[in-house]
Amino acid sequence: MELNAHIPDGPIEKKWDKHRFDLKLVNPANKRKYKVIVVGSGLAGGAAAASLAELGYEVECYCYQDSPRRAHSIAAQGGINAAKNYRNDGDSVRRLFYDTIKGGDFRAREANVHRLAEVSNNIIDQCVAQGVPFAREYGGLLDNRSFGGAQVSRTFYARGQTGQQLLLGAYQALERQIGLGAVQMFPRREMLEVIVVDGVAKGIVTRDMVSGKIESHVADAVCLATGGYGNVFYLSTNAKGCNSSAIWRAYKQGAAFANPCYTQIHPTCIPVTGDHQSKLTLMSESLRNDGRIWVPKRKEDCGKPADQIPEEDRDYYLERKYPSFGNLAPRDISSRAAKQVCDEGRGVGGTGRGVYLDFDASIKRLGQPKIEERYGNLFEMYERITDENPYKVPMRIYPASHYAMGGLWVDYNLMSTIPGLFVLGEANFSDHGANRLGASALMQGLADGYFVIPYTIGGYLAGIKPGTRIKVDDPAVTAAQQTVTDRVKRLFAINGKQTPTHFYRELGKVMWEYSGMGRNEAGLKKALELIPQIREEFWKNLCIPGTGEEVNQSLEMAGRVADFLELGELLVLDALNRRESCGAHFREEWQTEEGEALRDDENFCHVAAWEFKGDGNAPVRHTEQLSFESLHLATRNYK
Amino acid sequence: MSKHINLTLHVWRQKNAKCDGKFVEYKAEQVSPDMSFLEMLDVVNEGLISKGEDPITFDHDCREGICGTCSMVINGRPHGPKERTTTCQLHMRSFKDGDSITIEPWRAEAFPVIRDLMVDRSALDRIIAAGGFVSVPTGSPQDANALPVPKENAEMAMDAAACIGCGACVAACPNASAMLFLSAKISHLGLLPQGQPERYSRVRDMVAQMDAEAFGTCTNHGECEIACPKGIKLENIARMNRDFIKASLTYRPAIVGTGGG
Numbered sequence: 016m017e018l019n020a021h022i023p024d025g026p027i028e029k030k031w032d033k034h035r036f037d038l039k040l041v042n043p044a045n046k047r048k049y050k051v052i053v054v055g056s057g058l059a060g061g062a063a064a065a066s067l068a069e070l071g072y073e074v075e076c077y078c079y080q081d082s083p084r085r086a087h088s089i090a091a092q093g094g095i096n097a098a099k100n101y102r103n104d105g106d107s108v109r110r111l112f113y114d115t116i117k118g119g120d121f122r123a124r125e126a127n128v129h130r131l132a133e134v135s136n137n138i139i140d141q142c143v144a145q146g147v148p149f150a151r152e153y154g155g156l157l158d159n160r161s162f163g164g165a166q167v168s169r170t171f172y173a174r175g176q177t178g179q180q181l182l183l184g185a186y187q188a189l190e191r192q193i194g195l196g197a198v199q200m201f202p203r204r205e206m207l208e209v210i211v212v213d214g215v216a217k218g219i220v221t222r223d224m225v226s227g228k229i230e231s232h233v234a235d236a237v238c239l240a241t242g243g244y245g246n247v248f249y250l251s252t253n254a255k256g257c258n259s260s261a262i263w264r265a266y267k268q269g270a271a272f273a274n275p276c277y278t279q280i281h282p283t284c285i286p287v288t289g290d291h292q293s294k295l296t297l298m299s300e301s302l303r304n305d306g307r308i309w310v311p312k313r314k315e316d317c318g319k320p321a322d323q324i325p326e327e328d329r330d331y332y333l334e335r336k337y338p339s340f341g342n343l344a345p346r347d348i349s350s351r352a353a354k355q356v357c358d359e360g361r362g363v364g365g366t367g368r369g370v371y372l373d374f375d376a377s378i379k380r381l382g383q384p385k386i387e388e389r390y391g392n393l394f395e396m397y398e399r400i401t402d403e404n405p406y407k408v409p410m411r412i413y414p415a416s417h418y419a420m421g422g423l424w425v426d427y428n429l430m431s432t433i434p435g436l437f438v439l440g441e442a443n444f445s446d447h448g449a450n451r452l453g454a455s456a457l458m459q460g461l462a463d464g465y466f467v468i469p470y471t472i473g474g475y476l477a478g479i480k481p482g483t484r485i486k487v488d489d490p491a492v493t494a495a496q497q498t499v500t501d502r503v504k505r506l507f508a509i510n511g512k513q514t515p516t517h518f519y520r521e522l523g524k525v526m527w528e529y530s531g532m533g534r535n536e537a538g539l540k541k542a543l544e545l546i547p548q549i550r551e552e553f554w555k556n557l558c559i560p561g562t563g564e565e566v567n568q569s570l571e572m573a574g575r576v577a578d579f580l581e582l583g584e585l586l587v588l589d590a591l592n593r594r595e596s597c598g599a600h601f602r603e604e605w606q607t608e609e610g611e612a613l614r615d616d617e618n619f620c621h622v623a624a625w626e627f628k629g630d631g632n633a634p635v636r637h638t639e640q641l642s643f644e645s646l647h648l649a650t651r652n653y654k
Numbered sequence: 655m656s657k658h659i660n661l662t663l664h665v666w667r668q669k670n671a672k673c674d675g676k677f678v679e680y681k682a683e684q685v686s687p688d689m690s691f692l693e694m695l696d697v698v699n700e701g702l703i704s705k706g707e708d709p710i711t712f713d714h715d716c717r718e719g720i721c722g723t724c725s726m727v728i729n730g731r732p733h734g735p736k737e738r739t740t741t742c743q744l745h746m747r748s749f750k751d752g753d754s755i756t757i758e759p760w761r762a763e764a765f766p767v768i769r770d771l772m773v774d775r776s777a778l779d780r781i782i783a784a785g786g787f788v789s790v791p792t793g794s795p796q797d798a799n800a801l802p803v804p805k806e807n808a809e810m811a812m813d814a815a816a817c818i819g820c821g822a823c824v825a826a827c828p829n830a831s832a833m834l835f836l837s838a839k840i841s842h843l844g845l846l847p848q849g850q851p852e853r854y855s856r857v858r859d860m861v862a863q864m865d866a867e868a869f870g871t872c873t874n875h876g877e878c879e880i881a882c883p884k885g886i887k888l889e890n891i892a893r894m895n896r897d898f899i900k901a902s903l904t905y906r907p908a909i910v911g912t913g914g915g
């Protein structure tokens with residue numbers, strides 16, 4: 016397998032400009048003759064489908080929800096970054112580029128990240144023009160807040176509903192194209208296979224989640240924008256339906272899977288309350304602008320109400336350990352610090368797995384109305400879930416699985432190792448290295464969808480003769496469809512005793528225990544024993560009621576769990592092979608005396624991209640060397 | 655830890671759009687007050703699957719009150735008894751030991767039942783497709799700060815833009831009108847300078863689409879506002895009506911240019 020990133024030559028600031036000029040163009044009259052399938056209607060997919068249709072391509076867009084507006088991007092709370100420098104506080108494209116590379120612990124590709132920083136400003140312009148109601152100041156200009164891992168204020172936001180508003184912007188642009196007949200929308204469709212003909216992506220197979228019908232759709236190019244795989248941990252901040260099936264099918268058809276072990280555990284989520292728990296709720300990182308994180312200094316104080324623990328008995332551990340970034344230290348660092356104090360027995364709340372996020376000082380300094388204006392809906396959400404009023408008692412938070420930096424390998428054009436298969440948004444691996452900074456995923460999804468794919472897909476399509484699209488009755492298409500039909504049959508044929516959720520929970524426990532915030536060789540090896548056992552049991556003892564020819568949510572869940580049971584193993588294998596700590600990937604064997612991640616640049620300054628070699632065979636690990644020409648490899652320091 | 659409770663559920667079961675449906679009774683036992691309503695149903699469903707029975711189908715996704723997917727009528731109220739709370743955010747501490755709970759799908763001609771508690775709300779998407787947008791192709795805008803927006807307007811626009819498109823307003827309305835949903839979008843875009851050029855064509859096109867779907871007319875019952883989990887206010891409907899009247903008075907069919915040359 017060849018991993019050619021196709022990075023344009025020339026100085027980093029000029030690469031994208033030069034590349035856009037070098038890319039071949041599709042004659043406007045010919046655009047109608049090309050059909051593009053976009054799977055996903057989140058920020059990446061929604062933006063791509065709308066923008067490609069505006070250019071004149073024939074577009075089909077798919078999502079599993081009942082409406083494209085419900086893609087998981089809707090749940091993003093805190094904000095979106097851009098290098099506007101409206102604050103005059105020293106921001107620039109280069110600084111955003113630098114912060115993102117550094118935040119990712121020097122495990123991302125320089126050229127891609129620079130492009131991301133360059134287009135970040137266009138995104139804000141585009142969204143404002145669409146009517147996204149970003150927060151404003153009294154003068155009527157846009158407001159900003161700060162996010163972790165940055166010392167400038169570059170995050171644009173719409174209360175605690177930034178993702179919702181950005182997605183509604185993209186959704187409305189998409190609906191406009193649907194209304195014009197330029198996009199055909201297929202909601203309640205689950206993609207279950209990529210159609211690959213002679214090594215090139217030519218379409219997808221879907222299941223209609225209402226009728227159960229399995230259908231094939233052909234196109235000249237396919238874009239996957241199906242989001243991340245954070246749900247492999249079972250409990251996560253992702254929506255219940257978030258899944259890895261689309262990218263996992265693509266992997267099994269030959270698309271390399273890059274850095275599966277780079278998964279982010281978000282420091283500020285509402286702690287688990289019991290076995291019934293079906294998901295975890297994020298409390299936006301933006302809260303760390305005004306909230307202070309602490310635990311009691313002494314174990315004995317943990318059971319006491321917070322207001323009975325005097326100031327001198329509190330340990331504001333982030334402020335203590337990282338004086339210059341304090342409560343805004345990056346996510347990976349903050350999460351591990353929380354785990355550490357809880358491991359020491361200083362955690363708070365019923366389970367001892369929680370730390371305080373305290374607004375008392377800010378409320379005293381700014382007044383409750385100001386805090387309400389900034390975070391009102393988050394406070395309400397917290398109270399609804401926990402029945403505690405965070406204006407009165409500090410919030411309790413704990414880390415939870417949140418985001419996947421890993422994903423399908425793509426080159427500079429966002430094309431995977433399967434020609435014609437492009438991957439956008441969280442589904443790809445490209446921009447965040449080993450750790451994503453807050454407010455950068457929304458930026459990346461929209462960058463990919465609005466400003467990158469419309470150019471790069473043209474370069475690909477220009478090389479295909481219009482009108483040569485494969486027919487839907489082609490034997491290769493029928494064969495792909497048959498594999499999906501067979502897989503569904505196989506799931507029903509097991510006819511065992513346990514529910515899909517049962518196996519899902521089992522997998523989640525193993526993933527969290529051995530491959531969560533801290534990883535070590537023995538644990539990872541243990542996980543490599545346990546996961547295949549769960550998988551085997553799944554294929555022996557799964558029970559799905561009903562049939563495949565109707566709405567069947569158990570079948571949907573079973574298919575997703577089957578894929579997670581395979582992806583989980585690859586994730587662990589990748590974690591085992593990456594014998595260093597970097598960003599969110601923390602191998603306990605590699606840490607500094609102070610307990611910080613210890614990179615091994617000599618041996619691991621590369622992307623690991625896995626190639627599928629058939630069921631039952633070991634996948635092969637390929638590498639793409641990362642070179643830092645514009646920035647210097649440095650140790651991250653947030654002290 | 656508070657005490658567990660036992661409940662009796664009366665759940666609407668309907669195999670598909672064509673079949674008739676009926677209420678079926680289930681017991682939900684040992685329910686923790688910390689569970690969300692959907693987690694309570696998860697537990698009931700796990701029990702049903704283990705017995706080889708079909709679990710209750712219901713729509714859900716984010717489970718944090720923002721995607722607008724969850725949609726059930728609980729004891730006669732869309733999204734249940736708690737104000738400004740979606741079903742997924744409703745917690746079992748809102749119920750007492752021994753309670754009986756009736757659970758039904760959204761009831762409206764425009765939202766046909768797909769199965770059990772799951773309905774088809776695509777009519778709402780078609781209303782947006784008819785005009786609920788600003789026509790601004792990717793790549794065309796000016797600098798984001800070129801056009802200041804008074805903070806007050808931005809805040810009011812945001813209040814309206816908070817609509818999650820769940821359809822509870824339709825389910826609550828005796829006439830199954832979609833006016834609150836519509837007016838939220840009209841207000842959101844109409845309060846911003848970016849939304850001005852299409853302000854009147856937008857309201858006209860969206861209302862025309864609403865009329866083409868099976869929604870009823872608004873007779874000012876106000877049930878929608880009470881049911882809305884996002885606090886969308888009736889004043890939006892008043893604002894929309896003003897725009898609609900103006901739009902009707904000034905309506906001129908579009909002149910389609912030939913774009914020659």
Ligand SMILES: Cc1cc2nc3c(=O)[nH]c(=O)nc-3n(C[C@H](O)[C@H](O)[C@H](O)COP(=O)(O)OP(=O)(O)OC[C@H]3O[C@@H](n4cnc5c(N)ncnc54)[C@H](O)[C@@H]3O)c2cc1C
Pocket residue numbers: 054055056057058059060077078079080083085086087088089090091092093094095177178204205206207240241242243252253254257258260261297299417418439440441442453454455456457458460
């Ligand atoms: C709670 C939360 C808060 C967040 N807050 C922030 C924030 O403040 N700032 C920030 O930058 N980032 C934030 N993030 C991260 C960010 O929201 C996501 O990374 C980003 O929105 C992903 O966008 P996407 O378009 O790649 O995928 P998604 O929005 O996840 O969209 C995936 C799409 O693919 C479809 N799909 C998936 N699988 C299939 C399939 N098999 N078949 C058919 N369709 C399929 C879905 O229907 C959906 O339309 C947050 C994430 C979470 C979970």
Ligand code: SF4
Pocket residue numbers: 816817818819820821822823824834835838881882883884885886
């Ligand atoms: S107006 Fe309220 S009830 Fe109606 S769709 Fe929007 S959020 Fe739901």
Ligand code: FES
Pocket residue numbers: 713714715716717718719720721722723724740741742743
């Ligand atoms: S499941 Fe998303 S709002 Fe309830």
